[in-house]
Amino acid sequence: MTSTASTVPAAAPAASGAPGSARGAGSGAAGGPGPLAELVDAGLEVPVLGGGRVRHVNLDVAASAPSLSSVAAHVAAVLPYYASVHRGTGYASQASTALLEDARVSVARHVGARLDDHVVFTRNTTDALNLLAGAVPGETVVLDIEHHANLLPWERGGRRVVVARPTFAATLDALATELARRPAALLSVTGASNLTGEVLPLDVLADLAHAHGARLAVDAAQLLPHRRVDLEASGIDFLAFSGHKAYAPFGAGALVGRADWLDAAPAHLAGGGAVEAVTLDRADWKTGPERHEAGTPNVVGVAALARALVELERLGDDARRAHEDALAARLHEGLAAVPGVRVLRGFADLDDRLGIATLELERGSVGLVAAALAAEHGISVRAGRFCAHPFFDRLATRANGLRVSLGAGSSADDVDRFLDALARLVADGPAFAYDRTPAGWCPRTDDRPRPSFA
Structure with a gap:
């Protein structure tokens, strides 16, 4: 293979899409966990080049997860x-x-919100963090490891970036030094x-943020679908997350956190529903979540998000973690055996990590x-820099990486299919x-039929 040529000739004949196994046919189902939850794409078959169909393996759930x-x-x-x-006034x-x-x-x-916290519904995590950025009364400190959604919005109020060190302990010291050097309103x-x-x-x-007079905001887009987060118990002041990563891809997210900043901030959107009264000269804005939820809300998306969180609770925190830890261990063990993969x-x-691996x-x-x-194996992953360009560029030696991500619908067979x-x-x-x-890279001749809606 080459990353510079404009075309790639066909290699020696190999299986044209059937999931062959260099480690033994059927090795995934035996001796490893199956899916923990039923998702709408369970059993989905997709076409592969050369004809035929295979069971779809979705290892791109860190980007968007199918609905439960x-x-x-x-x-x-x-x-x-x-x-x-x-x-x-109608019944509906x-x-x-x-x-x-x-x-x-x-x-x-x-999410363990405090009694006086606001829950503001947004479109997604990016929308939630942009809302919060308009409410912060001062500068925000961030790490260079952040997704763009938690890196770019803070520029408007003053952003200070701390480059993470090779260890979290050293990174914590660097954050403490920066917060002590000049006060900040928020650590995100x-x-x-x-x-x-x-x-x-x-x-x-x-604890670090509060010790220096700052508040803590957390971008929980990746964390929340995998782990329970408790604001009150952990001391988090603001939490932002999305339904589309938490098995509710219906266009809703949320910002949960301290009422005082949110009530004092300009309305995130100017429009109906966010005001008590309007004249041609002035508007009296509401306080509370409605202040930032102007316009007709995404009722269906909000309902889906709430139900998804309830369903994740039913699966159980311990069961979810055990399922993912087993699959992640299988994934990393297999990747270590593939030559030329880092x-x-x-x-x-930091030994605690989700079922996400980016490799080069x-x-x-x-x-x-x-x-x-x-195209050949029916396996979905993601290639690129994953909206975390500064972090990726600091860690990687190549221009792009390949990310594999696991979720509640993943199985040992999925992992083995990918590794093979x-x-x-x-x-x-x-x-x-x-x-x-x-x-991007496309089959020179793509004979896969498209679904009717595409």
């Missing part, structure tokens, strides 16, 4: 009652209002890196590998020809 089947059923049940909220309108406000209570309970960190999967000790960071790590002293190849293009995994296909592609290259186009 129970969440999809809940959405179908509430859709007939969808109507305007808060001011409608009152049902939708109750659905929205009950969801607010469910979300607050799930990721709960878990979307690049390495490493989980940060949030209670330690909360897995990125940010902190030498000594030779060849990860973009080509990702395309071949999908990756080993084959690294050793022999793709079985079909690909062109490098402005849209």
Whole structure:
């Protein structure tokens, strides 16, 4: 393989998409965990090059996770009652209002919100953090490991970036030095890196921020679908997260946190529902969540998000962690056996990590590998820098990486399918020809039929 040529000739014939195994056929199902939860894509078959179909293996859930089947059923049940909220007098309108406000209570309970915290519904984590950025009364300190959603919004109020050290202990010292050097209003960190999967000790960071007169905000987009977060117990002041990563891909997210900053901030959106009264000369803005929720809310998305959190609770925190730890161990053990593969790590002293691995190849293009995994093996991964460019550029030696991410619907067979296909592609290259186009690597001749809606 090569990452510079514009085209790649077909390699020696290999299986044209059936999930072959360099480690033994069927090795995934026996001796490893199956899916922990039922997702709507369970059993989905996708076409592969050369004809035929295989079971889809979705290892890109860190980007967007499929809906839980129970969440999809809940959405179908509430859709007939969808109507305007808060001011409608009809039965369906009152049902939708109750659905929205009950969801607010469910979300607050799930994340251990304090009694006086606000739960503001947003489009996603990016929207939530941009909302918070308009409320911070001073500068914000961040690490260079952040997703762009937790790196870019803070520029408006003054952003100070601390470059993370090779260990978290040294990084903590660097943060303490920066917070002591000049006061900041907020320390904003990721709960878990979307690049390495490493989980940060949030209670330690909360104590550090508070000791220097700052508050702590957490981008929990990656963490919340995998681990329970408790604001009150950990000392977190603000939490932002998305439904589309938490098995509720219906366009809703949330910002949960301290009321005083949110009530004092300018309305995130100017429009109906956010005001008590309007004249041509002035507007009297509401306090509370409605101040930042102008316009018709995404009732269905909010209901889906709340139900997804309830379903994750039903799965159990211990069961979710045991399931993911077993699969992650299987993944990393397998990656260590593939020649020419390097897995990125940010902190030498953080052993706690989610089922996320970003790897780079000594030779060849990860973009080509990702395309071949999908087109020839029915396996979805992601290639690129994962909206964490500064962190990736500091850790990596190549231009792009390949990220594999596991979730509640993942199984040992998924991991083995991926490892077998990756080993084959690294050793022999793709079985079909690909062109490098402005849209990325694409099969030169793509005979896979598209679904009717595409």
